Amino acid sequence: MPRPIRRRLVVATALVAATAAAVTVTSSAGAFDSAQAARAVVEGGQAKNVILLIGDGMGDSEITLARDYTVGADGRLNMDGFPLTGAYTTYAVHEDGTPDYVTDSAASGTGWATGVKTVNGRISKTPGTDKAVPTLLELAQKRGYATGSVTTAELTDATPAVLASHATDRSCQGPADMAKCPADTLAAGGPGSIAEQSVNHRVDVLLGGGGKRFDQKVTDGAYRGLTVTEQARKLGYQVVTDSAGLRGVKPGRPVLGLFAPGNVPVEWTGRPAAVGGTDPQRCVTSNPNRPAGTPSLADSVARAIELLEAKQRRKHSERGFFLQIEGASIDKQDHAADPCGQIGETAAFDRAVELARAYAARHPDTLVVTTADHGHSSQIVPLEAAPPGLSSTLVTDEGQRLKVNYSTNTPGQSQEHTGTQVRIAAQGPQAYRVLGVTDQTDLFTTISEALRLR
Ligand code: MG
Numbered sequence: 030m031p032r033p034i035r036r037r038l039v040v041a042t043a044l045v046a047a048t049a050a051a052v053t054v055t056s057s058a059g060a061f062d063s064a065q066a067a068r069a070v071v072e073g074g075q076a077k078n079v080i081l082l083i084g085d086g087m088g089d090s091e092i093t094l095a096r097d098y099t100v101g102a103d104g105r106l107n108m109d110g111f112p113l114t115g116a117y118t119t120y121a122v123h124e125d126g127t128p129d130y131v132t133d134s135a136a137s138g139t140g141w142a143t144g145v146k147t148v149n150g151r152i153s154k155t156p157g158t159d160k161a162v163p164t165l166l167e168l169a170q171k172r173g174y175a176t177g178s179v180t181t182a183e184l185t186d187a188t189p190a191v192l193a194s195h196a197t198d199r200s201c202q203g204p205a206d207m208a209k210c211p212a213d214t215l216a217a218g219g220p221g222s223i224a225e226q227s228v229n230h231r232v233d234v235l236l237g238g239g240g241k242r243f244d245q246k247v248t249d250g251a252y253r254g255l256t257v258t259e260q261a262r263k264l265g266y267q268v269v270t271d272s273a274g275l276r277g278v279k280p281g282r283p284v285l286g287l288f289a290p291g292n293v294p295v296e297w298t299g300r301p302a303a304v305g306g307t308d309p310q311r312c313v314t315s316n317p318n319r320p321a322g323t324p325s326l327a328d329s330v331a332r333a334i335e336l337l338e339a340k341q342r343r344k345h346s347e348r349g350f351f352l353q354i355e356g357a358s359i360d361k362q363d364h365a366a367d368p369c370g371q372i373g374e375t376a377a378f379d380r381a382v383e384l385a386r387a388y389a390a391r392h393p394d395t396l397v398v399t400t401a402d403h404g405h406s407s408q409i410v411p412l413e414a415a416p417p418g419l420s421s422t423l424v425t426d427e428g429q430r431l432k433v434n435y436s437t438n439t440p441g442q443s444q445e446h447t448g449t450q451v452r453i454a455a456q457g458p459q460a461y462r463v464l465g466v467t468d469q470t471d472l473f474t475t476i477s478e479a480l481r482l483r
């Protein structure tokens with residue numbers, strides 16, 4: 030697509046000029062003494078590390094809702110602090126390549142992970158021909174980067190799956206789940222389930238939920254009769270199930286953290302939205318169903334970064350790492366029309382963003398990108414509105430009432446994704462590429478260019 034590329038070069042040139050001017054002024058006052066760092070924000074260059082944060086279903090209204098509730102309408106979240114912000118389109122395609130305006134996390138993930146749009150439900154394989162396409166994580170491994178994936182969902186859920194597996198359908202998560210992927214089974218000469226492929230990829234750090242998928246028994250091949258967890262141990266993985274275990278792992282061998290049988294339990298609870306609304310409610314910023322010893326997303330991210338750095342240090346590698354971090358249950362609580370669950374997960378994700386940006390402040394050769402994979406249902410509506418569908422009134426931390434509505438599906442059904450463009454924000458080498466209105470597949474190019482993967 031020559032036109033957008035040309036536009037971005039013009040934007041980048043203008044920004045470099047503007048930044049150079051700003052540096053001249055401020056450096057004489059001593060306030061900003063790093064022209065190099067300032068230029069790196071807008072100019073390109075090569076990244077040593079990339080941290081990609083995906084808020085699943087985190088459209089503009091999900092961000093605004095979390096901001097209003099936690100820091101107030103004129104407050105700013107950590108994710109609001111990136112120097113460069115744009116929007117990107119997220120549509121999927123049908124088997125024949127025509128647009129499917131509302132994406133799921135599998136097709137959107139395939140878009141950013143491979144640069145190729147596909148059909149809803151598919152994991153890093155083409156539409157129509159169903160052929161595997163190389164992913165950012167695979168390319169980064171080949172170039173000698175350490176790699177990691179951290180999520181609050183099952184590690185076999187669509188967003189982490191797009192990096193370390195290829196499957197005809199996202200449901201093929203464990204060896205017993207292969208009904209919709211006949212060509213992917215080991216018996217058919219395929220690569221096996223998403224769980225098996227993920228550990229076979231020897232990703233250095235895999236942290237999330239989904240223990241019950243890894244407890245399933247492998248049905249064919251070299252590991253037949255073993256569970257996927259046992260297969261992982263044979264492949265050298267250290268397997269841990271809680272915070273203490275995660276603290277105790279040693280650098281040098283890959284780590285598989287399975288912190289829940291399914292999705293990691295959410296951080297906050299409250300009353301779900303209801304037909305006709307709820308009484309004004311404050312969210313409960315704890316969850317009795319979240320076992321003690323379950324690491325927070327930020328805890329997992331901090332440990333992941335330590336482990337990835339340690340691996341590269343031991344190898345004396347000048348390459349850094351590629352780390353994907355997913356706030357998965359923003360989406361899942363949006364589907365459930367549970368505003369407190371949703372806001373708590375967005376706040377937890379924002380603490381992971383804070384950590385990533387703090388790391389990048391110490392390591393400016395780190396590209397940090399925060400975005401969503403698609404928009405979602407929640408809308409902030411006037412207090413006097415009587416919207417159809419499900420709604421709830423919240424009392425925010427600044428003491429004001431806020432009404433949120435979920436009306437993308439019939440009450441009682443799962444609320445739906447939307448086809449809106451979403452925010453993408455970044456800092457560091459190649460970050461200028463997120464400016465303007467781009468497409469989800471352009472994020473693949475941004476990261477590929479930053480890490481010189483092609
Ligand atoms: Mg997801």
Ligand code: ZN
Nearest residue numbers: 086360364446
């Ligand atoms: Zn969803």
